[in-house]
Amino acid sequence: TRLASLDGPPRKGFLAGHAADVIQSRVGTVFNIWAKKYGTAYRISYVFGKEIVVLGDPKAIHHVLTAAARTYERPMLDRIALEQWFGPSLFSASYDVHRRMRKTLNPAFARSTVEDVSGVVFDLAHKLVSSWASEVADGGTKRIELTHDLPRLTLDAIGMTTFRYNISHTNQAIFGTLEKMGNSPQPTAFDEIMAEVVAHFPILLRLPNEMKTWIATLRSELGRVADELVNGAVQTHGMHGTVLDALTAPDSRASREEIVAQIIGLLFAGHETSANVIAEGLYELAAHPEIQERLHDELVAAEQKVDHELNLADLENNDLLPFFDAVIREVIRCKAVLAFISRTAAADDVIPLQFSLSKTGEHAFKVQRGQEVMIPVRDGVNVDPRLWGDDAEEFRPERWLEKDEIPEEARLIQGWSNTLSFGDGPSACLGRTFAVAEIKIVISLVIRRFWLKPTGETLDFYRLGGNTIKSKIRGREADGVTLPLYLTLRDE
Numbered sequence: 001t002r003l004a005s006l007d008g009p010p011r012k013g014f015l016a017g018h019a020a021d022v023i024q025s026r027v028g029t030v031f032n033i034w035a036k037k038y039g040t041a042y043r044i045s046y047v048f049g050k051e052i053v054v055l056g057d058p059k060a061i062h063h064v065l066t067a068a069a070r071t072y073e074r075p076m077l078d079r080i081a082l083e084q085w086f087g088p089s090l091f092s093a094s095y096d097v098h099r100r101m102r103k104t105l106n107p108a109f110a111r112s113t114v115e116d117v118s119g120v121v122f123d124l125a126h127k128l129v130s131s132w133a134s135e136v137a138d139g140g141t142k143r144i145e146l147t148h149d150l151p152r153l154t155l156d157a158i159g160m161t162t163f164r165y166n167i168s169h170t171n172q173a174i175f176g177t178l179e180k181m182g183n184s185p186q187p188t189a190f191d192e193i194m195a196e197v198v199a200h201f202p203i204l205l206r207l208p209n210e211m212k213t214w215i216a217t218l219r220s221e222l223g224r225v226a227d228e229l230v231n232g233a234v235q236t237h238g239m240h241g242t243v244l245d246a247l248t249a250p251d252s253r254a255s256r257e258e259i260v261a262q263i264i265g266l267l268f269a270g271h272e273t274s275a276n277v278i279a280e281g282l283y284e285l286a287a288h289p290e291i292q293e294r295l296h297d298e299l300v301a302a303e304q305k306v307d308h309e310l311n312l313a314d315l316e317n318n319d320l321l322p323f324f325d326a327v328i329r330e331v332i333r334c335k336a337v338l339a340f341i342s343r344t345a346a347a348d349d350v351i352p353l354q355f356s357l358s359k360t361g362e363h364a365f366k367v368q369r370g371q372e373v374m375i376p377v378r379d380g381v382n383v384d385p386r387l388w389g390d391d392a393e394e395f396r397p398e399r400w401l402e403k404d405e406i407p408e409e410a411r412l413i414q415g416w417s418n419t420l421s422f423g424d425g426p427s428a429c430l431g432r433t434f435a436v437a438e439i440k441i442v443i444s445l446v447i448r449r450f451w452l453k454p455t456g457e458t459l460d461f462y463r464l465g466g467n468t469i470k471s472k473i474r475g476r477e478a479d480g481v482t483l484p485l486y487l488t489l490r491d492e
């Protein structure tokens with residue numbers, strides 16, 4: 001058969017294969033277990049008997065995402081759906097159009113731009129911290145719901161820095177729709193089967209469904225907003241329009257439709273993602289009081305040293321805040337919000353390997369045009385003991401302080417900080433500098449002001465709505481997505 005040289009779990013039913021395992025299982029119960037058994041390149045069966053290649057091999061990943069990026073596209077169905085729903089954006093563009101789009105948009109996310117707009121993010125984070133503080137009675141404890149407050153903050157952060165618009169205050173239609181989408185139910189194997197059917201008959205995408213109604217609302221509302229903004233018809237005091245300015249600059253070739261599509265794409269890519277990482281980071285700090293205390297003390301000492309409130313340059317200064325830097329790297333490594341990155345081969349190819357195949361001992365294997373490839377991130381390369389050592393799955397920021405100790409194998413991963421949390425290659429996360437800044441700003445202000453404690457409930461993490469990871473309380477799954485914490489005010 002086509003992938004005969006690859007090992008993998010025994011085939012499962014023709015109709016759904018391993019689809020339910022992939023999309024419905026708890027984080028930490030599938031890909032990491034398969035990788036231990038079948039190595040860093042194996043195959044699984046999927047819907048209608050389709051086989052998918054699963055890759056955790058550094059050389060293979062570099063090949064697919066970077067060296068042969070022209071050959072490996074985002075899967076066809078994702079591209080057709082996103083093009084129909086959003087319009088022409090980074091997510092669905094062909095290689096050359098994508099390059100042109102990135103060139104236009106890159107300056108909006110450059111390091112210096114992020115620093116220029118960081119005041120907006122500080123303001124939003126201060127407001128959140130003050131509103132939590134006002135709810136904590138003297139010496140009291142408050143239960144907060146991170147999945148409620150943080151996506152609102154990150155959504156406003158993008159709106160107010162990239163297109164001069166405060167969504168949560170100004171536009172209930174957009175905000176309410178995004179909230180509903182964030183709470184949409186967990187997909188099932190049936191959804192995956194339907195997706196495969198649609199991939200063969202894209203016309204089915206035109207049938208009405210809830211998701212399409214939501215997208216239509218976003219598209220018409222954001223289109224209207226974009227027109228107003230481009231014409232300068234709204235008050236935009238204290239905000240920035242880094243993306244809007246780039247897209248409407250004289251040398252930009254973006255149509256009105258493309259402007260709207262890019263904005264919708266950015267809202268999707270950039271709000272739940274950052275919010276989830278911040279929420280999971282705070283949760284992990286609550287679970288590790290000694291790390292939380294050390295981090296707090298470092299932040300206080302740094303503030304005394306520079307003698308002002310820490311700004312973004314301070315938060316990025318690793319000599320000033322080495323432990324903070326290590327904590328953020330570890331949060332982003334362990335709490336990747338994407339379960340996996342998918343690609344489809346547009347031509348026959350040979351994928352090279354760092355580690356030999358468990359079945360044949362070879363260092364490469366062939367794939368045919370149309371082959372789907374899955375690169376698990378959350379339970380994959382980021383936490384693979386082959387790359388990171390025996391404590392790979394542990395949350396241990398100290399590993400970053402022993403820099404010479406970052407294993408050579410982990411260094412083969414060339415994405416951000418030797419992880420794939422932001423992907424790699426020409427389609428790697430456009431907003432990563434912004435996202436890291438946002439994560440640093442919010443976590444530092446929260447830890448500075450509050451003492452965090454877990455609530456005692458057991459949380460399970462799942463891949464929910466889109467491709468991102470969210471949590472539910474064990475035994476109370478029907479309550480839906482939640483990430484609660486207790487907080488008390490620290491003495492100033």
Ligand code: HEM
Pocket residue numbers: 074090091102158265266269270271273274275277336337338341342420421422423424426427428429430431432434435436
């Ligand atoms: C912690 C937060 C974030 C994480 C973990 C994250 C992760 C990722 C990953 C893994 C990809 C690549 C997907 C692939 O290769 O198919 C990606 C793409 C993208 N991200 Fe992020 N992202 C985050 C925040 C943001 C933010 C804040 C923005 C914008 C304001 C953003 C905008 C984008 C865009 C536009 C793309 C598509 C890039 C392209 O196709 O060229 N992301 N992100």
